[in-house]
Amino acid sequence: MTLLQVRHLRHDYRGAAAVDELTFAVGAGELVCITGPSGCGKSTLLRAVAGLVEPTAGEVRLHGDPVRAVPDELSFVFQDYGRSLFPWLSVRRNVELPLRWRSVGRAERAERAAEALAGVGLAGVDDRYPWQLSGGMQQRVAIARALVTRPALLLMDEPFASVDAQTRFELEDLLRRVQRARATTVLLVTHDIDESVYLGDRVLVLSRSPAHLVADLPVDLPAERDQIGTRGSAAFVALRGEVARRLRAPGDPAAVG
Amino acid sequence: MARIARNLGGLLGFALLWEVAVRTGLVPERFVPPPTVVLAELGELVAQRGFLADVLATVLAWAIALGLAAAIAVPAGLVLGSAPAVRVATRAVVEFLRPIPSVALIPLVVLLVGSGPEAKIALAAYAAVWPILFNTVYALGELDTVMVDTARVCGAGRARTLTSVALPHAAPFVFTGIRMSAAVALIVVVSTEFLAGAARGIGRVILEASSGAARMDVVLAATLVAGLVGFAINEGLERLGARLFAWSPVAAGAL
Ligand SMILES: Nc1ncnc2c1ncn2[C@@H]1O[C@H](COP(=O)(O)OP(=O)(O)OP(=O)(O)O)[C@@H](O)[C@H]1O
Numbered sequence: 261m262t263l264l265q266v267r268h269l270r271h272d273y274r275g276a277a278a279v280d281e282l283t284f285a286v287g288a289g290e291l292v293c294i295t296g297p298s299g300c301g302k303s304t305l306l307r308a309v310a311g312l313v314e315p316t317a318g319e320v321r322l323h324g325d326p327v328r329a330v331p332d333e334l335s336f337v338f339q340d341y342g343r344s345l346f347p348w349l350s351v352r353r354n355v356e357l358p359l360r361w362r363s364v365g366r367a368e369r370a371e372r373a374a375e376a377l378a379g380v381g382l383a384g385v386d387d388r389y390p391w392q393l394s395g396g397m398q399q400r401v402a403i404a405r406a407l408v409t410r411p412a413l414l415l416m417d418e419p420f421a422s423v424d425a426q427t428r429f430e431l432e433d434l435l436r437r438v439q440r441a442r443a444t445t446v447l448l449v450t451h452d453i454d455e456s457v458y459l460g461d462r463v464l465v466l467s468r469s470p471a472h473l474v475a476d477l478p479v480d481l482p483a484e485r486d487q488i489g490t491r492g493s494a495a496f497v498a499l500r501g502e503v504a505r506r507l508r509a510p511g512d513p514a515a516v517g
Numbered sequence: 518m519a520r521i522a523r524n525l526g527g528l529l530g531f532a533l534l535w536e537v538a539v540r541t542g543l544v545p546e547r548f549v550p551p552p553t554v555v556l557a558e559l560g561e562l563v564a565q566r567g568f569l570a571d572v573l574a575t576v577l578a579w580a581i582a583l584g585l586a587a588a589i590a591v592p593a594g595l596v597l598g599s600a601p602a603v604r605v606a607t608r609a610v611v612e613f614l615r616p617i618p619s620v621a622l623i624p625l626v627v628l629l630v631g632s633g634p635e636a637k638i639a640l641a642a643y644a645a646v647w648p649i650l651f652n653t654v655y656a657l658g659e660l661d662t663v664m665v666d667t668a669r670v671c672g673a674g675r676a677r678t679l680t681s682v683a684l685p686h687a688a689p690f691v692f693t694g695i696r697m698s699a700a701v702a703l704i705v706v707v708s709t710e711f712l713a714g715a716a717r718g719i720g721r722v723i724l725e726a727s728s729g730a731a732r733m734d735v736v737l738a739a740t741l742v743a744g745l746v747g748f749a750i751n752e753g754l755e756r757l758g759a760r761l762f763a764w765s766p767v768a769a770g771a772l
């Protein structure tokens with residue numbers, strides 16, 4: 261069943277297109293990774309899907325309906341996590357915020373926030389403030405806040421870019437676990453080719469700016485993934501090579517970012 | 518504690534230099550009495566019931582003026598800061614009014630509201646509006662788009678984004694504006710008392726002591742009190758700000 265449809269999407273900033281003629285669909289419960297050269301328009305694409313920017317042309321549909329405002333069942337983890345947490349609120353209150361604004365009762369709020377924080381491995385920092393935490397911990401708070409509403413559609417913009425390798429593996433596995441348990445649909449932007457293959461059910465490769473779709477690669481790996489086993493498998497290595505090849509436009513060894 | 522000790526040390530050093538300068542005849546004692554004499558006079562002044570009423574009159578006028586300025590400037594700043602069209606439309610008026618020294622407005626204000634306490638309150642409020650207004654407008658301009666987008670995906674509409682995100686974000690900037698205005702308002706209150714001859718106030722004490730017999734010891738003692746009031750106000754606001762806005766780099770780094 262199709263959850264999200266992006267059709268002929270174009271978005272201009274002051275006349276210059278950041279994404280152009282972008283068309284793809286995402287089925288319910290899919291985890292789709294998006295990768296593309298630095299500055300090609302990945303964040304713009306996510307913002308358009310979230311209803312934060314209006315498409316210059318084309319459309320985004322959720323459950324078949326055009327997205328005009330931010331859908332209620334959507335969560336977003338921003339690339340700039342540091343600027344996305346409210347410094348005047350404690351960690352707990354930051355995580356509770358989307359629930360409070362949806363009028364969820366106090367007791368349930370506290371319970372679900374604690375659960376979400378424990379889920380990302382952040383127990384015992386509830387009463388601290390975001391700026392008292394390391395970058396990686398702040399990013400986990402942002403992820404906990406996105407998960408606390410149990411969204412049907414989760415958008416993540418380079419969510420693991422700033423955490424150390426070990427934490428990154430843990431968070432990747434946590435994301436896949438949560439995503440499968442709740443059948444969440446996830447759109448995740450990453451500049452890490454390995455991560456896109458390890459996490460995704462599909463990998464969308466975008467061109468340089470203005471971004472359009474270069475490849476839509478299904479990831480034929482077992483649903484149960486394992487950081488060491490999966491990454492060592494022949495299928496993984498082959499897919500990784502394929503994504504890397506597609507990222508390079510002819511005669512253009514573009515850096516990925 | 519260490520800070521207070523350093524401050525006290527600085528004050529003592531200054532008083533010592535002053536005393537030496539007068540005693541050695543570097544500065545004529547008739548115009549500038551030494552701190553020992555001024556302090557003795559200060560003791561006498563404070564012992565008088567009338568003088569405390571003067572200090573109270575000044576502080577009260579200051580507080581009302583500052584409250585009035587904040588009540589006008591914060592809402593006005595929110596409107597100007599979130600509606601660029603209004604900001605552009607009012608820019609010329611604001612840029613014209615702002616540089617007018619409030620003491621130049623004394624005759625006009627006295628004509629309009631009389632020479633009672635209303636005059637100094639109106640003038641001080643006028644002068645105090647600007648720093649608060651500009652800080653509020655500036656704060657809204659600094660509002661991060663990522664923060665606004667975050668509020669929107671967390672389920673906030675326009676009104677909630679204003680009250681729950683823009684306002685807390687602006688609060689430390691506004692507070693810094695209030696602190697700057699607090700100093701300005703006190704200066705204007707005392708100046709108006711001195712220049713327009715109020716019935717009560719520190720400025721009136723200075724005016725009376727300086728005319729006729731020219732009691733420079735009284736003048737300096739009253740000036741010292743004005744300085745102390747200003748110091749206490751700033752110190753109090755600084756501490757309040759540090760406590761309220763510990764989360765904000767603005768509060769920590771601001772002047
Ligand atoms: N608010 C904006 N105003 C003007 N131009 C913008 C704005 N945001 C992005 N752009 C431009 O649009 C293009 C795409 O930006 P976008 O942030 O979507 O790319 P990205 O793929 O997410 O980049 P990165 O890999 O650095 O995160 C860039 O050329 C950028 O300079």
Ligand SMILES: [Mg+2]
Pocket residue numbers: 302303304339417
């Ligand atoms: Mg980006």
